[in-house]
Amino acid sequence: MNTEQHLDKARGILAGLAKLDPVTDTLAIIDGTMIAGYHLGNGALHAHGVTGPSVHYNTPSKFEVPPATLPAAVKPVYDVFAELEAMRSQYVRSPNQPDAQSAVQAQKLLARMAALCGVVSK
Amino acid sequence: MQIQEHLRRAASFESSARKLDPVEDTELYVVYLMRAGTSRVNAALHALGITDVQASAARIGDLNHTYKPPLGAEPPAEVKAMFEPLSFIENLRPQFVRGPSKLTAELVQSCRRAHEQVVARSAAIIDRLKAPAT
Numbered sequence: 001m002n003t004e005q006h007l008d009k010a011r012g013i014l015a016g017l018a019k020l021d022p023v024t025d026t027l028a029i030i031d032g033t034m035i036a037g038y039h040l041g042n043g044a045l046h047a048h049g050v051t052g053p054s055v056h057y058n059t060p061s062k063f064e065v066p067p068a069t070l071p072a073a074v075k076p077v078y079d080v081f082a083e084l085e086a087m088r089s090q091y092v093r094s095p096n097q098p099d100a101q102s103a104v105q106a107q108k109l110l111a112r113m114a115a116l117c118g119v120v121s122k
Numbered sequence: 123m124q125i126q127e128h129l130r131r132a133a134s135f136e137s138s139a140r141k142l143d144p145v146e147d148t149e150l151y152v153v154y155l156m157r158a159g160t161s162r163v164n165a166a167l168h169a170l171g172i173t174d175v176q177a178s179a180a181r182i183g184d185l186n187h188t189y190k191p192p193l194g195a196e197p198p199a200e201v202k203a204m205f206e207p208l209s210f211i212e213n214l215r216p217q218f219v220r221g222p223s224k225l226t227a228e229l230v231q232s233c234r235r236a237h238e239q240v241v242a243r244s245a246a247i248i249d250r251l252k253a254p255a256t
Contacts, residue, residue, distance in 0.1 A: 001220075001221065001222055005222050009149065009222070012146070012147070012149070013149050013150060015146075015147075016142055016143075016146070016147035016149070017150070019141050019142060020138055020141060024137070024138075025134075025137070025138040025141070026134075027131060027135065027157075028134070028135055028139075028150070028154055031154070031157060032150050032153070032154075035149050035150060035153055035219060056220065058220070092157070093184075093186060094123075095123045095124070
C-alpha cells in the first residue's frame with residue numbers, strides 16, 4: 001500500500017468511527033483508533049521515505065526504526081500512535097474499564113494524528 | 123479477565139459492529155467481530171480450564187488471537203471448532219483491514235456465519251460447564 005492508499009483507508013475509518021458513541025461504544029472507539037492509526041502511521045513513514053510501500057509496522061512497539069532517528073515530520077505522528085497503542089493495551093487488552101472520557105481522549109489523539117498527516121474524514 | 127467480563131465485552135463489540143456498514147466500514151467491522159469472537163473464545167477457554175483468568179509464569183491467560191500466545195498443547199476438538207471460524211475472521215486482516223480491499227456482500231455473509239459459529243460453539247461449552255451435574 002502506498003501513502004495515498006493508506007490515507008484513503010484512514011479517511012474511511014475516521015468516517016466509520018464517527019458513527020459510534022463514546023458512551024456506548026467505548027471499547028470499539030479505543031480499538032478502532034489504532035486501526036486508523038496504523039494507516040496514518042505507515043502512510044507517514046512512506047511519505048517521508050522511512051519505509052517503502054511494501055514494508056509495514058502494525059504498531060509503534062513493533063517499529064524497527066529507532067524513534068529518535070525518525071524525520072521531524074514523522075516523530076510527532078509516531079508519538080501519538082504510541083499513545084493510542086498504550087490506550088489499547090490499557091483498556092482493550094486488559095480488564096481495566098474505560099469510560100466515555102477515555103474514548104473521547106482516543107478520538108482527540110486520532111484527530112491530532114490525522115491533522116499531522118493532513119487527513120480529514122470522508 | 124473473568125468470564126463474565128469477556129462476555130460483556132463481546133456483546134459490546136457486537137453492538138458496535140451492528141452500527142456499521144460491513145462493506146463501507148470493512149476495517150472496523152472485521153476487527154470488531156474478531157474482538158468479539160476472541161472474547162467469547164477466551165471465556166470458553168477459561169470455563170474449560172485451558173487458560174486462566176490471569177496469566178502467570180505457569181499458566182496462559184487471555185489469548186489476543188487464536189495463535190497468540192500459543193496454547194502449547196494440541197487443543198481438544200471443541201476448541202479447534204471455535205478456533206476455525208475465528209481464524210477465518212483473523213485471516214481477513216491482511217487484505218481487508220491493513221490492505222486495500224473492501225468486503226464483498228458474499229464475504230460479509232461468510233464473516234457473519236463465522237462469527238455465529240464462534241458464538242454458538244463457545245456458548246455450548248460455557249453453558250455445559252455451568253450446568254449443574256446430573
